[in-house]
Amino acid sequence: MTTKVIESVSDAKIMELFLHGNGHPQIIHASLNETLREVFEKLNSVPHEGLFVFVGESEEAIHLPNEDADIHEPADINLSVESLGLFEHRHIHISAAHRVEVTVYFNGGNHKRRFSPATTIATVTTWAKRRFHVDPKDGADLILAIKPSEEHPRLDQHLGELIEKGSCELAFDLVREITPQG
The missing domain is CATH 3.10.20.90 (Phosphatidylinositol 3-kinase Catalytic Subunit; Chain A, domain 1)
Known part of the structure; x- marks a missing residue:
């Protein structure tokens, strides 16, 4: 999948990401150097305690079909969009369920x-x-x-x-x- 860079301002690439919750995903914009928390703050939607944020899509069950559970863990929203690999993965999931x-x-x-x-x-x-x-x-x-x-x-x-x-x-x-x- 090719990541759509919508703007490049002073070496800060702005890209489209997909924010998933319940219902249809929302398209949001972020730069690589922003933290995920900063992205949520711009949207006035910092996840409260009890919500889990996942980055990317879990495919563990395909590679480990006999395991009882995935090991895909929630992301640290204080890390940058770049360090979380969102330029490649592009999907952010917010859920009240850890599993x-x-x-x-x-x-x-x-x-x-x-x-x-x-x-x-x-x-x-x-x-x-x-x-x-x-x-x-x-x-x-x-x-x-x-x-x-x-x-x-x-x-x-x-x-x-x-x-x-x-x-x-x-x-x-x-x-x-x-x-x-x-």
Whole structure:
């Protein structure tokens, strides 16, 4: 992914970042030398105690599918945008949940894992297929459906965007995507 630099003023690159909370992400602007706290102060939205800030997207479950939990830890907002790697990662996640406990149900069984709220549905789907030992060819049309609504979240949505306020749990069914014929 290419980072969009929108302005360069006296060697201070200003770039677009994506701020995720509950709901749709917000586009914000920051320079590499600003601390994340300064970026939040400009927005009048310094996270209060009890909120966690994550940088980047967690993909640990893909590489360590048998672990019980991600190790993706919250960021220190007193560090600079550059030292946090935001020029590359571009995503900032604010969540009241340190971890989201996810249960995926498939073929009468289930698997659980505690994920970083910065984990995408694409990563959870890949993890679930690996945990259920689904052949990649046979499982190409398997997707996640939120229980009990059976809503199909987008692959690029983050778990932190999907949890209800005050909750830190999500449940999904791993189901075949139905493609309309006709």
